[in-house]
Amino acid sequence: MSKPIGIEVSLAVAEAVGLCDVDVVAAYPITPQTHIVEHLSELVADGHLDADFVPVESEHTAMSACIGSSASGARTFTSTCSQGYALMSELCYIASALRLPIVMAVANRALSAPINIWNDHADLMYARDTGWIQLLSENGQEAVDMSILAFRIGEDPRVSFPVQVNLDGFTMSHVIEPIGIPDRKEIAKFLPPYRPKLRLDPEHPVTIGPVGMPDVYTEARKAQDEAFKATKPLIQEIFNAFAKQFGRQYKLVETYKTEDADTIIVAMGCVVQTAMTAVDNMRAKGKKVGIAHIRVFRPFPAAELIQAIKGAKNLILFDRVTSFAGGEISGPVAIEIKSALFDRKLSPKVGNFLVGLGGRDVTEQNLEEMVERVASAKNGDLPAYEFINVRE
Amino acid sequence: MGIASEALKNFKGFNLKNLPEVEPVSPGHRACQGCGEVLALRQAMKAIGTNAVVCSATGCMEIITSPFPQTAWRVPWIHVAFENAAAVASGVEAAYKAMNRKKIINQPGVTVIGYGGDGATADIGMQALSGALERGHNMIYFCFDNEAYMNTGIQRSSSTPFGATTTTSPAGSKSSGQATWKKNMAEIAVAHGAPYVATATPAYPIDLMNKVKKASLVPGPAYIHIYSPCPTGWRCGIEESIEVARLAVQSKVFPLYEVIDGEYYLSRKVAKPKPVSDYFKPQRRFRHLTDAEVGYIQNRVDEQYEKLLKKCVVEDKKKEKE
Amino acid sequence: MAKETGIKSWKELNFGIAITTPGNAAELKTGDWRSMRPETDREKCTKCGQCYIFCPDMVYSKDAEGYYVQNYYWCKGCGICAKECPVDAITMIQEVD
Numbered sequence A: 001m002s003k004p005i006g007i008e009v010s011l012a013v014a015e016a017v018g019l020c021d022v023d024v025v026a027a028y029p030i031t032p033q034t035h036i037v038e039h040l041s042e043l044v045a046d047g048h049l050d051a052d053f054v055p056v057e058s059e060h061t062a063m064s065a066c067i068g069s070s071a072s073g074a075r076t077f078t079s080t081c082s083q084g085y086a087l088m089s090e091l092c093y094i095a096s097a098l099r100l101p102i103v104m105a106v107a108n109r110a111l112s113a114p115i116n117i118w119n120d121h122a123d124l125m126y127a128r129d130t131g132w133i134q135l136l137s138e139n140g141q142e143a144v145d146m147s148i149l150a151f152r153i154g155e156d157p158r159v160s161f162p163v164q165v166n167l168d169g170f171t172m173s174h175v176i177e178p179i180g181i182p183d184r185k186e187i188a189k190f191l192p193p194y195r196p197k198l199r200l201d202p203e204h205p206v207t208i209g210p211v212g213m214p215d216v217y218t219e220a221r222k223a224q225d226e227a228f229k230a231t232k233p234l235i236q237e238i239f240n241a242f243a244k245q246f247g248r249q250y251k252l253v254e255t256y257k258t259e260d261a262d263t264i265i266v267a268m269g270c271v272v273q274t275a276m277t278a279v280d281n282m283r284a285k286g287k288k289v290g291i292a293h294i295r296v297f298r299p300f301p302a303a304e305l306i307q308a309i310k311g312a313k314n315l316i317l318f319d320r321v322t323s324f325a326g327g328e329i330s331g332p333v334a335i336e337i338k339s340a341l342f343d344r345k346l347s348p349k350v351g352n353f354l355v356g357l358g359g360r361d362v363t364e365q366n367l368e369e370m371v372e373r374v375a376s377a378k379n380g381d382l383p384a385y386e387f388i389n390v391r392e
Numbered sequence B: 001m002g003i004a005s006e007a008l009k010n011f012k013g014f015n016l017k018n019l020p021e022v023e024p025v026s027p028g029h030r031a032c033q034g035c036g037e038v039l040a041l042r043q044a045m046k047a048i049g050t051n052a053v054v055c056s057a058t059g060c061m062e063i064i065t066s067p068f069p070q071t072a073w074r075v076p077w078i079h080v081a082f083e084n085a086a087a088v089a090s091g092v093e094a095a096y097k098a099m100n101r102k103k104i105i106n107q108p109g110v111t112v113i114g115y116g117g118d119g120a121t122a123d124i125g126m127q128a129l130s131g132a133l134e135r136g137h138n139m140i141y142f143c144f145d146n147e148a149y150m151n152t153g154i155q156r157s158s159s160t161p162f163g164a165t166t167t168t169s170p171a172g173s174k175s176s177g178q179a180t181w182k183k184n185m186a187e188i189a190v191a192h193g194a195p196y197v198a199t200a201t202p203a204y205p206i207d208l209m210n211k212v213k214k215a216s217l218v219p220g221p222a223y224i225h226i227y228s229p230c231p232t233g234w235r236c237g238i239e240e241s242i243e244v245a246r247l248a249v250q251s252k253v254f255p256l257y258e259v260i261d262g263e264y265y266l267s268r269k270v271a272k273p274k275p276v277s278d279y280f281k282p283q284r285r286f287r288h289l290t291d292a293e294v295g296y297i298q299n300r301v302d303e304q305y306e307k308l309l310k311k312c313v314v315e316d317k318k319k320e321k322e
Numbered sequence C: 001m002a003k004e005t006g007i008k009s010w011k012e013l014n015f016g017i018a019i020t021t022p023g024n025a026a027e028l029k030t031g032d033w034r035s036m037r038p039e040t041d042r043e044k045c046t047k048c049g050q051c052y053i054f055c056p057d058m059v060y061s062k063d064a065e066g067y068y069v070q071n072y073y074w075c076k077g078c079g080i081c082a083k084e085c086p087v088d089a090i091t092m093i094q095e096v097d
Helices: A011-017 A035-047 A059-071 A080-096 A122-126 A140-155 A186-191 A216-230 A229-246 A271-284 A301-310 A332-343 A364-376 B002-006 B036-048 B059-063 B085-101 B116-123 B128-135 B185-191 B205-217 B241-250 B276-280 B291-311 B315-321 C050-053 C080-084
Strands: A007-008 A024-025 A052-054 A076-080 A103-108 A133-136 A163-168 A176-179 A255-256 A265-268 A289-294 A297-298 A314-319 A349-354 B050-055 B077-079 B111-116 B139-146 B196-200 B222-227 B257-260 B263-266 C036-040 C058-063 C068-071 C091-095
Touching: A007 A011, A011 A103, A011 A140, A011 A163, A011 A176, A011 A186, A024 A035, A024 A122, A024 A216, A024 B085, A035 A052, A035 A076, A035 A332, A035 B036, A035 C068, A052 B085, A059 A076, A059 A080, A059 B077, A059 B085, A059 B128, A076 A080, A080 A216, A080 A255, A080 B002, A103 A122, A103 A140, A140 A176, A140 A186, A140 A229, A186 A229, A186 B263, A216 A229, A255 A271, A255 B002, A265 A271, A265 A301, A265 A364, A289 A301, A297 C058, A301 A332, A314 A332, A314 A364, A332 A349, A349 A364, B036 B059, B036 B111, B036 B139, B036 B205, B050 B059, B050 B085, B050 B139, B059 B196, B085 B111, B085 B128, B085 B139, B111 B116, B116 B128, B116 B139, B116 B185, B128 B139, B128 B185, B128 B222, B128 C050, B139 B185, B139 B205, B185 B222, B196 B205, B205 B222, B205 B263, B241 B276, B241 C080, B263 B291, B276 B291, C036 C068, C050 C058, C050 C080
Parallel strands: A024 A052, A024 A076, A076 A103, A103 A163, A133 A163, A265 A289, A265 A314, A314 A349, B050 B077, B050 B111, B111 B139, B139 B222, B196 B222
Antiparallel strands: A007 A176, A133 A297, A255 A289, B196 B257, B257 B263, C036 C091, C058 C068
């Protein structure tokens, strides 16, 4: 593998996508994803990447063109976030239902209004029901690795689903980190060419996207659901193959110092890195805290997550988006975790905190306060969720 | 010489004796009896042949040809959403270009087509069409214009003609139907610099098929606006589709022309134009119009036609070029 | 409709319910829709091909002698061919059954 170099994460992601030899990139600029698509168009312009770069006139067209391209049999990539994601969202459902392995890098950003170009998970949560595989990265190396993995996972004929690679906008996309980018030969060894069975080909005419009346729609959804369920073990299998070749082992849920923890923080994305430092500080003070961090949010790895957290008396659950459910139930990630706990008859003390909205920093201090809050609260006293670090 | 003129240098057209036999659209489709739009689609696809990929918008042509588990399509076809046929086609075109260049496939001559109705093109699909035309993709876009959102129940579109009654621009005591003039999509395509733009209608099948053939030979984006009668929505007899389309041309309501590298060519001289009232007669959607309103429309039709004639390359000028 | 050709199980579906049997819509007897049907008088017919090119349902095909023949399996009885025939060789007849 190439020696790690100091490189901006967005550029590294673009380099990795370029080395994956994509055929078509159809993308529209939106802060903070811009550096990814800019660098990809540079790679094409300088002849480093042989691809058709389609500078579309909106994100809706970006995903439409990606669908047309992927359905024709081309390896296809795009990138967006926030408002752009919202605009293309109707098509994301379609891309998954048509089983097209489009890869999309999302530089997670808050949704308007107010307009805010900084990082939170609004667009990640927006995508929950679309049927895309959602991968999380916590640092630049992971963002690069997830980008390469995304093509291999999506294009595996047993999977055939589109894949979303999430990297936190600005907090990850725009920082310079030491990243080892595998070279073209290594990636080619890991990533076989994309040769779908079903494609738009005059030699074998197919009709894609017919009308699904009530007598077939349920079956169509069941087929998609069963296939999506089946992706979970395949994702881990491919993570293992990646580890074998590149030496970095990823799991659906990863843990940090959870073995004897009585309080576990559950989080995803780069906030986990801050949490790790906070946990080290707290451990030094004798507190038994650990982190279960989710790497694959869809399909939701309930079994693996419960395995990681079942020993905890206290759980700190992060949500990085507001969901306006009316205040009586928790935020989106928390309700998924609570649902998994309930199904297994587990009831630890749970604190759900809305953190890092619209680029608000999450500090080690915040983390220590949250741990203290949950530890000292009586069972049943904690609200469904609470904002932290808000000026009253 | 412009790129379109260059490509069409030695163009040989169809005639009634050498019509293509291929039928890329099969019978058994669910179109209404006498549907002028599916006839237009049929004629256009016959001119294209089978070496094509077709990207459809949501609409009549999509619904009637793809009721799972049946399909009337004998060529590869994809339907994604309502407003993005041109965008999907852009993606298909880019994919074929890249895959051929990278030698992943060896299929260089595939014609990429995007089509939609007037609603899908002139309203919700304007953005995608504009982008595709501006980026210069090598593709053809057909707008099948039946002058309203027919598939969802005859609601008005920006292509509904002035004075037509639709379910969302109904004629009533306080209204005379559609209150705006038809959006001129062909002109919009010309303004984007598309090398080949044409208007056509299935009442003149040889003209339509020749224009489609030309579009497939011209590199870059081609736009063809096809006037497609809808007996269901226009409330005329199911056997009158062709007659109404012919009257539209003969009354100058829908002139047939081509724009090749920005130069206008009238396809059919209307020597003795019929009055618009003749055109309105078979269609109950115009029944409520007063004589004054008909006169107002007649003036506008005359005016627009004169404007078009002024833009057209005249016979003498044509000879000068040769 | 699925019930017409009997898709039974979700396991039988292609990705995105894609249809891999081109043109199988031709199995549907749209001829059942009509109440009138066109009949051609060969004496008058000049084999011009207008009926063929104006039919929205691809009903006509050329026979060995060059006459255009109807396929009543699909004919919806719209009457365009009868109206457009330049020599009035086609008449619309009431369906009796």
